[in-house]
Amino acid sequence: EVQLVESGGGLVQPGGSLRLSCAASRFTFSTYWMSWVRQAPGKGLEWVANIKQDGDEKYYVDSVKGRFTISRDNAKNSLYLQMNSLRVEDTAAYYCARGQYESSGYYFDYWGQGTLVTVSS
């Protein structure tokens, strides 16, 4: 079965940076869109970013544009999220998810277990 394992979360001060990683296995990583979705403590799900198979197309939710960068290394079967200028409101569990892109929309068919990012002074 598809496996997605996130890492890199932790405690960081406001204004700081953090890089999340997601190790993918048991599927052909280079042929799928990939995404990050987050969930603040006790809150709902929020899509963060998508990246196309070759990395040429990237999309972000408005609240992270200019601060977060999604990237991937197909040779290493890995997805990344570089988070800069972190804010208290970025505190959340961050999930790596495999994407299914269709003309009628996009959905997330497999999810990792999540990594917790806490932004606090």
Place this chain on the structure above:
Amino acid sequence: QSVLTQPPSVSGAPGQRVTISCTGSSSNIGAGYDVHWYQQLPGTAPKLLIYGNSNRPSGVPDRFSGSKSGTSASLAISGLQAEDEADYYCQSYDSSLSGSVFGTGTKVTVL
């Protein structure tokens, strides 16, 4: 903020049928974009439950069904079981936001 609205909670006795609504607008569900549903058991990651409005991934019981009409969608759970206690989220694409959007989430309680 979520652009897809769900009831905060629904409940039912074991064996009953419950439905969860997901109300959107002309820039997402009403624009023809598909609706997908996720189940999140306590303390775990979300899991895909329904995709493309009404399709079940392999392994999802046929007690779960989805439908879409106009600017809304619904998830129905028939023959409710204790293991169905979880949070449920709808999700679609929004053309005005140029990205995926999730519903506000619904907590299902089995009485």
